[in-house]
Amino acid sequence: MSSHAAASRQSTDETLPPDGATVLSAPQGALSSPAAVASSATVTASPIASLEADSSSAGGGLEALLELFTLPRVERLDWRVAREAGVVVECLRADTLDAEISGNKAWKLRLPLARALSEGRGIISCGGGWSNHLHALAAAGARLGVATHGLVRGHPEAPLTPTLKDAMANGxxxxxxxxxxxxxxxxxxxxxxxxxxxxxxxxxxxVEGVAGLEPLAQALVTTCNGEPAPQLVLMACGSGTTLAGVLSALGERDGLRVIGVPTMNHGDQLYHRVRRLLARSGGSEQKTPEWGLWLGAQAGGFAKAPAWLIDFIQRFEAETGLQVEPVYTGKLFASLAHHLANGMIAPGTRVRVLHTGGLQGRRGYPALDAA
Structure with a gap:
């Protein structure tokens, strides 16, 4: 089914929960640290980094956009499976940055937007009918006065999704x-x-998308209110750009492991894509933290949402108060729950999870809000 072919996505029971999850990574070390106690905290990182020199001629437009954002706060989750595992789970709430340009999207777009402003050009990109990327790009373009053009995989005669209606409303x-x-x-x-x-x-x-993620990467490892830094950082992966950007920005860092959770089939191919992005960005695996992928969380494929995943998300949200969606963050936390429940993360580990936003996509899953 085309992602544009219907105004709501359909659940599927094609796969089971990620009990058979595997890890693709560099050699692993034990993840352990003294147990830590924390409460909701705020990142104390420095202000958003200024634009790179080659984008400085864009004027004040992009800076004005970024003034809408502050570096996201970190919250500790009150989550039973984490407590029972003796693991501290924190969430970097990038979903709270902005109603339309949330999560990691603004950071991936900030340098292309600066170049478009500098050169007096519009931006063209592509995505499916529920694309968070196109949704954020359209909103950013509307605020900055940058013309945007979206190439959508789908058929023009099909009903517009709410995502595409928003994009058109933003020009x-x-x-x-x-x-x-x-x-x-x-x-x-x-x-x-x-x-x-x-x-x-x-x-x-x-490459610009990778470079633009540097402030978000630093927020992922910043200590909060004197508490220890995380030993394990997790994020959902689609294109792999955010994972590559975090790895490139952090460089070699003892005691830290960064894990990406692919949300589509053939997630093992993402390993090679991330390496290519790192190479094109001037980095190398020798200059990154230890990193890898947790495979097996795709739940039937990209944007699929079997009944077990919908049920997991509903229970997770009721317990933690943190809203997620089935395409990325729901699968990410389901994978983390599997690892915690099966003793695959050492007690005392501090885990920080990146919430990449995309909550506008929940509109495609009406079962999530069913009574």
């Missing part, structure tokens, strides 16, 4: 293309068939 021009055309999106000159605007790959997956 984004939409072109609907076939799946066959969409598969060519990484080929040179692909976007030029539709527009001469600045091309931003799907999900912001570019």
């Amino acid at each position: 984004m021009h939409l072109n609907f293309i076939s799946r066959a055309e969409y598969k060519q999106r990484d080929q040179p000159g692909f976007s030029a068939r539709f527009s001469d605007a600045l091309w931003v790959p799907e999900g912001g997956g570019s």
Whole structure:
């Protein structure tokens, strides 16, 4: 089913919970530390980094946009499975940055937006009918006066999703293309068939996207109110850009392990994509923290939401008060719950989870809010 073909996504029971999850990574060490006690805390990192020199000519437009954001707060989750495992689980609440440009999206877009402003150009990108990336890009473009163009995998005669309605309301021009055309999106000159605007790959997956994540990366490891820094950092992965950006920004760092949780089938391929992004960004695996992937959390594939996942999210939200969605953060916390329940994280470990936002996508899963 095309992601544009219906106004709500359908649940599927194709797969079981991630009991068979596997790890793809560099050599692993034990994750342990003295037990820590913390409460809701605020990141005490320095202010948002200034734009890189080659983007400084963009003027005050992007800075004005970023003034809407502060570095996100860190909250400790009151979560039974974590307490029973003797593990501290914190969440970096990047979902709270902005109603439309939340999570990791603003950070991946900030340098392309600066370049578009500097060069007086629009931006063209691509995504599905429920794309968080296109949703955020359209909103940012509307606030900055940057024209935006979205190439959408789908059919123009199908009902518009709420995501695409929002994008159009924010002035984004939409072109609907076939799946066959969409598969060519990484080929040179692909976007030029539709527009001469600045091309931003799907999900912001570019060198600029990687570089723009530096402030968010630092917030992921900043100590809060004198408490110890995390030993394990987790994030859901789609394009792998956020994982590459965090690894590149943090560099070598003893006692820290960074884990990505792929949310689509063939997640093992993400390992090679992250390495390529690191290489193109001037980094190397020797200059990153120890890192790896937890495989097995895809729940049938990208944007699939079997009944067990919907049930998990409802129970998780009721217990923790933290709202998530099925595409990324729901699968991320389901994978973490599996590792905690099976004793796969050493007691005393402090875990920090990146909430990447995307809550607008919950509208595609009406079962989540069913009584």
